[in-house]
Amino acid sequence: MKISEKYGPVFTVHLGFQQTVVLTGYEAVKEALLNTADVFADRPAIPIFYHIQHGNGVFFSSQELWKTTRRFTMATMRDLGMGKRLSEERILEELHFLVDLIRSFKGGPFRLRFLNTAPTNITFAILFGRRFDYKDPTFVTLLRLIDEVMILLGSPFLHLFNFYPFLGFLFKPHKMILKKVEEVCVILNKYIKESKKNINGNNLTSYIDALVFKQQEEKDKTNTSFYDANILASALDLLMAGTETTSTTLQWAILLMMKYPEIQKKVHAEIVRVLGPGRLPTFEDRKNMPFTNAVIHEVQRFITLLPHVPRYTSADTYFKGYFIPKGTTVIPLLTSVLLDKTQWETPDEFNPNHFLDASGNFVKKKAFLPFSTGCACWIQ
Structure with a gap:
């Protein structure tokens, strides 16, 4: 971001031997x-x-495989209740178990x-089709x-390994990760194997079930994406x-409420006013x-949880007067959007008023891109 102050919203950096174009600020990233x-x-x-996924999956695949897998994942998430009443019921059920866990510490300290x-x-309930007891070994x-x-x-x-992978024998973290x-x-293969054994197309209860069923549907195709x-x-x-992403955001939210007790009090007062004593929240309560909500x-704007999601140009292009050849790594710097001085009044401060109008109503902001505009948006 400091480099962009000197060279503008589009510039090149060298990460190891890789030439990378960086885009900063809301206007450049949006375009x-x-x-x-x-x-x-x-x-x-x-x-x-690549060592982990070998070009497969939802987030690190590319071209047609990425489009197909992402499209399938989005549709499956909707079918499994994401953003619907079923998802809300699942969250409220889990909230009871979380409250019981917190109460088990009897007011004493515990790790965030x-x-x-x-x-x-x-997430596990969506992935595996059931929730786990918090003490379950798996x-x-x-x-x-x-x-x-x-x-x-x-x-x-x-990071050094990512810049100079041929020097991997010198580094340890990537070996530990693998x-x-x-x-x-x-563990995942165990559940995938069980799903293949017991799959019922009329009762798909998990993301793994949906993947396995799709694989069986396309087993005679020579170019299926579901191998x-x-x-x-x-x-x-x-x-x-x-x-x-969700877990880290939750931890940050707690820390920020501790740091800004006056904001915590206002949130608490609003919760009490809208929900009253004992009632759990529903999705519809957000409107009130x-x-x-702000x-x-x-929290998500301030912590800039996902600084950037690297991209790769699929064709030669001219962008803001610069020629960027096909196959160039491009970093749309999301941090620079969430901290853009032209979009936020006090970008370096934790300020919920960024999402409120003069009357205290919630306002959506176009520059709110905590997870980019692509594959990770459904996580919200």
């Missing part, structure tokens, strides 16, 4: 991701993720990561592995990305809780 989306739709082969159990279980193991992988993904040595991901895949490696990679994507959006 690339919305107005010329087809040109910037492909995904580059990031070494660590314990709060991850609830949103993770929601649930505990998956939580631990996801946490350990995410920590390793932030290692400076992992080992832990393999442990996750053993074993892509099924495993897609399930792995939902498991990792579908849990970590503009301040709470706070949730501001």
Whole structure:
């Protein structure tokens, strides 16, 4: 972002031997991701993720495989109740278990990561077709592995591996990640195998069931996208990305409420006013809780959870006066959009008023792009 102050919203950096174009600010990122989306739709082969997924899955595949897998995933999420009454009921059910967990500490301190159990279980219910008891060995193991992988993904040595993959023998984090991901895949393969054995097309209760059934439907096709490696990679994507983003956002929300008690009090007052004592929230309550809604959006804007999602140009293009050849890695810097001084009054401050008008009504902002405009939006 500091470089962009000198060179403008479009510039080139070298990440190892790779020449990468960076786009900063709302206008440049919007033009690339919305107005010329087809040109910037492909995904580059990031070494660590290529070693994990081998070009498969929802997030790190490209071209027709990415389009087909993403389209199928979006449709399956809707069929399984995402954004519908079924999803709301599942969340409210899980909330009871989370409240019981918090009460079990009897007012004593506990790690914030314990709060991850609830949103993770929601994703697991979609992935596997059922929720897990918080003490279930499989649930505990998956939580631990996801946490350990995410920590390793932030290692400076992992970035070096991505820049200079041929020097991988010198670095350790990527080897540890691959080992832990393999442990996750053993668990996923077990559920995929069970689904293949018991699949019932009239009763698909999970994302894995839907993948397996689609594979069986297309088993005679020579160019199907639903082969074993892509099924495993897609399930792995939902498991990792579908849990970590929500869980981390929740932890940040708690920390920010602690840091800004006056905002916490206003949120609490609105919850009490709208819900009253003892009633759990519903999706419809959002309309009557503009301040709470604004706070949730501001949390996601302020923490810039996903700094960028690299893209890959699918064709030669001219962009804002610059020629960008086909096959160029492009980084639309989402952080620069969420902190754009032309779009937010106080971009570096936690300020829920960014999403409120003068009358206190909630206002949607076009520059609110916490997960880009592509494959990860459904996670919200």
